[in-house]
Amino acid sequence: MLTTHPFESDADGDTLREECGVFGVAGSDAASALVALGLHALQHRGQEAAGITSFHHGQFHTHRAMGHVAGSFDRDDVIRSLPGTVAAGHVRYSTTGETALRNVQPLYAELQSGGFAIAHNGNISNAMKLRRDLVRRGSIFQSTSDTETIIHLVATSSYRTLLDRFIDALKQVEGAYSLIVMTPEGMIACRDPLGIRPLVMGRLGDAVIFASETVALDVVGATFERAIDPGELVIVQDGQIRSIRPFAQRFPRPCIFEWVYFSRPDSIEGDRSVYDVRKNIGAQLAIESPVEADLVIPVPDSGVPAALGFAQQSGIPFELGIIRSHYVGRTFIQPGDQVRHLGVKLKHNANRALIKGKRIVLVDDSIVRGTTSLKIVQMMRDAGAAEVHMRIASPPTRHSCFYGVDTPERAKLLAAKLDLGGMTDFIHADSLAFVSIDGLYKALGEARRADIRPSHCDACFTGDYPTTLTDQDESADVDQFAMLAERVS
Numbered sequence: 349m350l351t352t353h354p355f356e357s358d359a360d361g362d363t364l365r366e367e368c369g370v371f372g373v374a375g376s377d378a379a380s381a382l383v384a385l386g387l388h389a390l391q392h393r394g395q396e397a398a399g400i401t402s403f404h405h406g407q408f409h410t411h412r413a414m415g416h417v418a419g420s421f422d423r424d425d426v427i428r429s430l431p432g433t434v435a436a437g438h439v440r441y442s443t444t445g446e447t448a449l450r451n452v453q454p455l456y457a458e459l460q461s462g463g464f465a466i467a468h469n470g471n472i473s474n475a476m477k478l479r480r481d482l483v484r485r486g487s488i489f490q491s492t493s494d495t496e497t498i499i500h501l502v503a504t505s506s507y508r509t510l511l512d513r514f515i516d517a518l519k520q521v522e523g524a525y526s527l528i529v530m531t532p533e534g535m536i537a538c539r540d541p542l543g544i545r546p547l548v549m550g551r552l553g554d555a556v557i558f559a560s561e562t563v564a565l566d567v568v569g570a571t572f573e574r575a576i577d578p579g580e581l582v583i584v585q586d587g588q589i590r591s592i593r594p595f596a597q598r599f600p601r602p603c604i605f606e607w608v609y610f611s612r613p614d615s616i617e618g619d620r621s622v623y624d625v626r627k628n629i630g631a632q633l634a635i636e637s638p639v640e641a642d643l644v645i646p647v648p649d650s651g652v653p654a655a656l657g658f659a660q661q662s663g664i665p666f667e668l669g670i671i672r673s674h675y676v677g678r679t680f681i682q683p684g685d686q687v688r689h690l691g692v693k694l695k696h697n698a699n700r701a702l703i704k705g706k707r708i709v710l711v712d713d714s715i716v717r718g719t720t721s722l723k724i725v726q727m728m729r730d731a732g733a734a735e736v737h738m739r740i741a742s743p744p745t746r747h748s749c750f751y752g753v754d755t756p757e758r759a760k761l762l763a764a765k766l767d768l769g770g771m772t773d774f775i776h777a778d779s780l781a782f783v784s785i786d787g788l789y790k791a792l793g794e795a796r797r798a799d800i801r802p803s804h805c806d807a808c809f810t811g812d813y814p815t816t817l818t819d820q821d822e823s824a825d826v827d828q829f830a831m832l833a834e835r836v837s
């Protein structure tokens with residue numbers, strides 16, 4: 349599973365990308381080495397930068413670097429520079445804040461109460477407003493990251509204890525946050541009241557482990573204990589664990605796209621396997637949108653489980669019709685405008701002998717701008733496919749995400765611009781179908797009831813955002829004001 353779509357080039361931006369992954373260890377002599385391993389397992393959640401902070405004998409130690417975890421954190425000297433039994437780390441793909449080392453997390457500040465390090469998966473949807481207010485009151489920001497807003501809210505809170513200040517800060521932010529915080533007293537892991545982004549807890553001997561996904565627990569040999577509940581803070585201090593729920597209880601709305609694409613298929617959410625759910629989605633797609641065809645071919649790697657489900661349900665043979673080279677780095681697929689189109693073939697190639705003369709069902713996880721699908725369909729046609737039918741394991745993506753997933757602005761989403769016929773023409777497929785929103789819930793073993801709030805955030809499909817979007821609404825007002833001013837002038 350990749351969060352950078354394998355066919356994507358930066359020029360296209362034709363992908364949804366998870367912003368971040370977090371991992372924390374409290375109570376192990378090998379804390380920072382374990383965090384490095386955990387981050388490696390979460391690399392798919394952010395490939396732009398990584399950082400680890402540890403705490404030892406009253407001192408915080410941090411190493412942050414651009415690029416992948418391997419290369420920065422597979423060196424003994426780096427791990428030795430991060431001593432202590434408590435450490436937290438972060439992998440990042442930025443949606444908020446420019447690409448710069450100062451934005452790489454964990455972010456760290458010296459507060460009145462001592463050091464404070466924070467790693468954040470999600471996005472604060474009123475960060476710009478809070479930041480403006482804080483700057484007006486004298487705060488000086490060091491980064492352009494939305495996460496730094498939390499630090500300033502903690503620093504300026506009028507409450508006495510650090511925990512109360514932290515809770516006070518969280519009560520002012522809206523949006524999505526799964527956080528791991530380190531203080532001289534210990535570690536706090538918490539999830540926003542809607543539980544939009546995932547966070548789980550595990551144990552490795554006496555150590556407590558927090559991670560964005562269970563796959564990271566597996567990699568370090570930890571046992572999965574439970575998910576952190578929406579709105580829950582888990583505090584690890586002096587080897588003791590306690591849990592508090594300081595927010596008004598709300599109906600949870602975890603991100604449904606974690607099931608479709610973001611999480612690794614070998615992760616478990618709740619008691620369900622991501623892999624199984626993806627296969628169910630493929631099977632549901634075959635029930636809803638059957639097609640006469642000779643082969644089911646996944647778009648690698650993220651389309652594989654859904655394609656397997658489609659093949660098993662339909663009885664159409666599953667074949668690897670697109671072969672992915674594992675030896676081509678991301679940078680190599682973007683060598684320049686004149687030859688950029690060749691990059692696709694460097695990384696992926698049609699299995700020509702298999703495809704020639706066949707009616708193909710191509711299964712992919714989503715369509716964003718549509719440029720990726722267009723290339724893949726063309727690749728199948730160039731390889732001699734008699735027909736190319738595209739099946740998508742999510743409903744049409746018609747709305748942007750403001751909760752920590754990088755999506756193009758709405759006007760650039762193919763499904764926001766075109767109806768099904770228009771999209772089919774755009775990607776040059778013989779047919780195109782998406783799993784229905786009801787079918788997606790069915791694949792999860794649930795029903796989406798129109799008369800009650802859905803059990804997940806599905807806003808990128810439905811536009812039903814589970815929180816207010818203060819920054820978004822304000823910038824829409826500014827845009828409207830600018831348009832009016834333009835008309836008047």
Ligand code: SF4
Pocket residue numbers: 544603604605606748749750751752753805806807808809
């Ligand atoms: S808008 Fe879409 S991607 Fe974003 S949290 Fe909601 S379901 Fe997930």
